[in-house]
Amino acid sequence: MIFSPLARAITLATAGSIFLAAPSLATADFINDSTATLGLRNLYMNQDTRSGASTDATKTKEEWSQAIILDYKSGFTEGTIGFGVDIYAAAGIKLDSGPNRSPDSFPQRSNGKSVDNFGKLGGTAKAKLSETVLQVGTLRPRLPLIQANLEGRLLPQMFTGGMLTSNEISGLTARLGHIDRVNYRNSTNTERMEMNVVGKRLYDKKGAKNITGSNRGNYTSNSFDLASLDYKWNDSLTTGYNFGRLQDMYKQHILTAVHMLPLGDQRSLKTDLRVSRSTSDGDIRVDNKAFSGMVTYNFGFNKLGLGYQKMTGDTGYAYIQGTDPFLVNFLANREFGAKDEKSWQVRHDYNFAGLGIPGLTVFNRYVKGTGANLGGGKEGREWERDFDISYAFQTGALKNFNVRWRNSTVRSNIFKDLDDNRVILAYTLPLL
Template sequence: MSKSPLARGVALAALGTSLTLPGLVQAAFLEDSKATLELRNFYFNRDLRQDSNPTPAQSKQEEWAQGFLLRYESGFTEGTVGFGLDAIGTLGLKLDSGSDRSGSGLLQRDRETGQAQDSYGDFGATAKVKISKSVLKVGTLMPKLPVVQANDSRLLPQAFSGGALNSTEIDGLTVDAGRLKQYNLRDSSDYEDMLMTTGGRRNITGAAGVTADKFDFGGFSYKWNDSLTTSYHYGALEDLYKQHYLNLVHVLPIADKQSLKSDIRWARSTDDGNTNVDNTAVNAMFTYGLGGHAFGLGYQKMSGDTGFAYINGTDPFLVNYVQIGDFANKDEKSWQVRYDYNFAAIGIPGLTFMTRYLTGDDVDLGAAGNSGKEWERNTDIAYVFQEGPLKNFGVKWRNATVRSNFANDLDENRLILSYTMSLW
């Protein structure tokens, strides 16, 4: 298991600082601290719809694993400048896998044999400093910004090492800036230099196997009122791409228990020296809420010489990025229809349902000829116990079907059992 040197250094520095402060000053540091333990039991089955005979192609990915996530978040020491420390420890254990079924993203694989390892995990620490309404964090980070969103869709989350500043000095205005140096992927315990996603029919050249040792980001969001929020963010993966992202979210109350939410996004990505990245992404999601019902309609369009650019392993901030696909290939246009229902509306809190269908076409297949087409269907059913001895225990089933004329057809099921307990 490899730990980021930066994370180890800031953890020791923050701990040393707290130990030298008087007990009175440390009071808020301890009193405002909290710790949780999350248990995740994850079964993953993806039918790649490939016959392993007579060719040796892998026909499916099927694994079962148990995850443990211990999170600690301190308060801040008292005074004009407050100091704090956050930490996360993760452990993933193999319950079932095989050399012909690995690669689901649940478990770390041996780089030589490709087989899933029996266990993997990491420890990360984050030192933090607070002045007024501004907080600087250095160490292990899991950003959730339009230009970089750490992935947490498997057993253990993706993490980054670096520094980030978040400031809310002006009411309604949130400012973010920072630099990421390396990442630890969701199925890894090693920190590595960052890669750029190049899969699918993106037509991106010059990026395969090329690593970057920094990602700079900055931006702001402003909440004009309870109904309207706008934002701008910038990100640059060294020598690979630069990206500008605009977002507008508006919620229009219509009547009692009725509303229309508009989420409109625009991104412009260009190369940063070594690639041919050239993409404009326009995407929007409109959701009509009626009691426990929500009806959504989404549209996404890619234009330019390439598809959408983002850091390998992260979640792209696109409305049509769903369970399997991102519908972000060169020239692709895609639509989404979605339906959600919250059973709390009929007296069953904790039970939710979601289904959606997406279709994309006009994908540039280059010399392959005709334009590419694909579609995906997702269904989620989840229940979280609200009371009794199983309170906070969650069960979720996720199903997906993908069909394409330029990539593998896929059938997928995920069963996730989760339980989070507060330690203090």
């Protein structure tokens, strides 16, 4: 089993300091407010890219695997400044795959074959003063500027860095963050960060290179800085401003607004608006303005949503490779963020508690994108349909056990065609 040396060092250092202080912490909030869970996640994934002959190793990605995840979060020690530690440890075990089925959740050896098992180990030291918390070490942020991919594969994407979060003013959440390395979901190493380039029409400022394929490895960064403010005006409206900079790659501003309008009798209307501006911060020419918005009507046990998204500028939407882009039309496989692309979404959710089956939920969504600029007068067009059904056992011995099936179909001349099926069995056992 392979673990990141940096993550291991951070974990041992933070855990060691806590153990040395253990006698004085025995009755403190550090222990009383601690939480720990043991997660078991079984994943079957089959992705047919519908390309090449049946012997083409890139045609199908198929794997069956098991994850064992320990997630511990301490409370804070007593005193003016409280200290704590979070520890994340996970192991991924391959149950079935093969060299012609390209397993996608596991690190690859130099001969192109994947390892049979691997691990991730991360530690986060944290300190709290009043309503302000500082975290240093392993981070899994879910913010507009950087959203770690947590469920796309067997184990999550993680980062190393520091994050300061303050809630000193009622209704206002302020954040400052610095990220220096990424650990991809199918990797044991921490690496420099890249920018997503698929369909983005990215060139250096001299216009000499299209930054795709083998070129992209020459454009990496070891610094992502962010600042954000979110303000909850009342129970109905929250707005936010976010600024981020991936050093030598791009700068980005994001404005957000979420409004919930109660309509009475189990009905409401939710509006989610997102506007961003991305520009160059180095030799890469980045110029993108993105608007995306979603209106969702909630009625009874149903939700019906309509979304619209539009890209303008010389390039597509900018975000860190491997993360989830902050766009309403980001789906299971596509984000519809290519240069000049416009896309529409329709989505329906249903909670079967309305039929007396609590825990059973389902949603369908469809997005169609047109008008993407692929160069040479070629227009990019694509669509994706997702079907997702999930059942969470509510009582008895199987409580906290969840069964989920995700089915996705993609047809695209921007990226690739894809038929995707995933079955996920997840059980979470509370330890503390």
